[in-house]
Amino acid sequence: MKDHINAIYKNHSQFYKILLFVVTTILIVFIFPKSGRFKYNFEKGKPWQTENLYAPFNFAIQKSNVEVLNENAIITSQTSRFFNKKADLAAEVSDSFEENFGKVFNDTLRDYKKIKSKGFSILKDFYKYGILSQDLDLNDQDKVVILVDNVEKKITTYSNLQKLGAIKTTIDKELKGSSLETYSNRLTALFFDVIKSDLTYNRALTDNVLKESLSKVSKNRGVVDKGTLIISKGEVVNDEKYQVLTSLSKEYESQVWSKSSYNWIIFAYTLLVALALLMLLLFIRKYRLDVYKNNTKVTFIFFNVFIMVLLTTLIVNYNSEYVYLVPIAILPLVLKAFFDARLGLFTHVITVLLLGSIVPNSYEYMFLQIIAGIVTILTVSELYKRANLFISVGQITLVYIIAYFAFFVIHEASIDNLKWETFGLFVLCGLATLFVQPLIYVYEKLFGLVSDVSLLELSDTNSKLLKELSNKAPGTFHHSLNVANLAEASANEINANAMLVRVGALYHDIGKMKSPTYFTENQSSGINSHDELSPKESAKIIINHVLDGIEIAKKNNLPDRVIDFIRTHHGTSQVYYFYMKEKANHEDVDINDFTYPGPKPFSKETAILMMCDSVEAASKSLKEPTSSKIDNFVENIINKQKDDGQFLNADITFKEIESIKKVLKRKLANIYHLRIEYPE
Incomplete structure (x- = not known):
């Protein structure tokens, strides 16, 4: 177990x-979706490329969207519009007209009776079907059903309904050319005083009737029996065939499967x-x-x-x-x-x-x-x-x-x-x-991933952590900038992630902030703090800058991909100077006390940083550098790392290492401004 x-x-x-x-x-x-899928592809106007297709089951031919829309439009135009009519309103308006007529027209007028008779005639025509308070968005030929107390009384068209806005036009038309035309304005004013709308559009009933009519429209137009030849191989998919094939496809996909x-x-x-x-x-x-x-x-x-x-x-x-x-x-x-x-x-x-x-x-x-x-x-x-x-x-x-x-x-x-x-x-x-x-x-x-956007933010040297590094350990900060430039150029040469390796280089030595004076690049006073310590104690402080760096990075929420550079930039190499110093004083020396905990670099980027860090740090010891000195210097440092197996876990090739060497040699030559010697 x-x-x-x-x-x-x-x-x-x-x-x-x-x-x-x-x-x-x-x-x-x-x-x-759990439906089956029609196994054939087809396009309108293209030949049918597969074998003859027979109907696998009975199915209805569905109408196209255009056909359905056209039928719906026809039914919509043929459906009656319903209006409710007030039954007693016409008599009420007639009485009001009789009462107010004498106030508008003097009974001494020669055409008094004639005008009155014409007014009642027009009024009767107005209320024959009814009067609407406003014009509706309907066609003149739309069928209209007039209801009185919800009972059908008359059927006509929308054009026969009188609209309040058209009253003046109708009166002018009726009186035009007659001897009464001069009374048109006064008669119109009287009509506007007494006339009332007696028709109300019953939209709910109309919509219900229309909805019922539309629901009866069939979505299909015929049936294809099982075994019927639908289309032959090579036959062009015309509109009719396309509709049949589309219907079969939809039917096939909408079936209720066992x-x-x-x-x-x-x-x-x-x-x-x-x-x-x-x-x-x-x-x-x-x-x-x-x-x-x-x-x-x-x-x-x-x-x-x-x-x-x-x-x-x-x-x-x-x-x-x-x-x-x-x-x-x-x-x-x-x-x-x-x-x-x-x-x-x-x-x-x-x-x-x-x-x-x-x-x-x-x-x-x-x-x-x-x-x-x-x-x-x-x-x-x-x-x-x-x-x-x-x-x-x-x-x-x-x-x-x-x-x-x-x-x-x-x-x-x-x-x-x-x-x-x-x-x-x-x-x-x-x-x-x-x-x-x-x-x-x-x-x-x-x-917990890191993108180039985050790396760009981390590469800002004005960030809080890098500012702290430049204040507490200015030499280390300057060293990190130089390493970042070397590493970025090297990464570009072998198509590695240049942004990632640059950020890793900027932060790889942040652990030195804990004891900055124990590192030579920060010793500006000429006093070496290691003079008062044993080689073993000095080595411990030097080695601990890796662990201190990891601790600081985690406190500042640096991504793991960046912390990997802090862990691996020395791999499992030794603090060789203090090891040899201890060995000179004691025969029995445990090399593990002078070895970095690792791990070794495990990517191209971390391997690049190890090379650039070592070369840049050691380059400070070069005296009177020449091209040949720099070439040998770079070769020796990187070859030693390679021989020690520091790059075994990294997916970096010998060819890529040689390319990085060339970049480092060229960059160091530029840093030290090497020029040819001119004769005096």
Whole structure:
């Protein structure tokens, strides 16, 4: 039992990765749509490339959206509009007209009776169907049903209803050309005093009737029987065939599957997802072993894949037309910020392949997203520069638009029906991609990772910790700046992370702040503090600057990637000067008392720092430096480190070490301003 527990503990990292792999697979399969998928791809106007297709079951031919909209428009125009009419209002207005007529027109007028008769006639016409208080947004030919006490009384058209705003026009029209035309204004004024609206639009009843009528519209137009030939190989997919194929595709995906079929679909999705994630895991293991060994980093990568799949699935389930709103390009941006371009692109491709099984127009979608991912990787360099991100997002958006436009023209052979709103989605997607900056900050806090943005902040020599170093140990601070410059140039030469190694160099000796006068670069008074100590005590103080540096770094919340430079910049080398001094006084000397605790450098960047630190520190002892002296000096120091096995754990090659030597020789020659000797 104990052996099993030890084996599990020994391989706990592998067990964790297996668990992570299984959990991620289950979660992705869980959120995927569980319907079957139509196995054929087809495009309008293109030949049918596969074998003859026969109907696998009976299904209805669904009407196109245009057909349904046209039918709805016809029914909407034919549906009656309902108005409630006040039954007694016309008689009330007539009485009021009779009462007020004598006040407006004198009974001594020659046309008194004629005017009165004409007024009652116009009034009767007004209330024949009724008067509306305001004009409604209806067509003149729309059918109107007039209700009195909720009982149908009259049927007419909207044009026959009188509107209050048109009363003057109607009266002028009635009196024009007659002997009564001169009384038009007074008659109009009288009408406005007595007339009242007796019609009210019954919107609720109208909407209910319209809704009921629209609900009776069939979404289908015919049925295809099982076994019927739908399309032959090589036959062009015209409008009719396209509608039949689309109907079959929708019917196939919307079927209620049996429990057995459902389980098979789940099993198939599980295989696809597991295969894709396995490829990602194997890629990390083969080409990014340092990432593979770090469970936090592997979790981070799988988490981002799951988040992108989750967002896309939610959008597809809501409305697949908005699928391009999901900023998939954030994924390679984030991974490039924390790792490298190759891992970012591979992860992006795997994620897009996963999404290809659930999005509509999968080939078009995958082409657009993979191209966008490639553009992201190629264009975004130095993400910490804001202008670079904006330029890259603009290029990504442009690529989306160009590719979508090309696909649309291929499908439609014209741009007449181009969906301009889709371009708006691409622009919104580009704007959403800018969210990568705050997202990177959040990820740094959640997963303890370090991006170039954070490294740029740490490289500021005005930061609190570096200011303290320059005040307490100015010599060490100056040494760190020189090492940073050498290390950055060396990293650029072999394509290592120059920003990371520069930051590591700036902070690698912060432990010397604890006892600055015990280090020669800070001894400005000419007094050596080690003169009063034994070699063993001196060696302990020198060695402890590594442990002190780690302690200070952790108190100041420096990232682990930076602390690694403090741990490894001396590897397991010896404090050779005090070792030899102790050996001169005592025969039996334990070399472990004069050896740094390590570990040895385990990356290109930490190996670069070890070389640059040793060379820069020792270069202060050069007297009358010449090119040959510097060349031999650099060769001796780095070859000794190589012979001691300090670089065995770092993924750095002999060729890269030789390149670093050349950089250091050139830089030191520049520092000491070596010139050729001119004859006197």
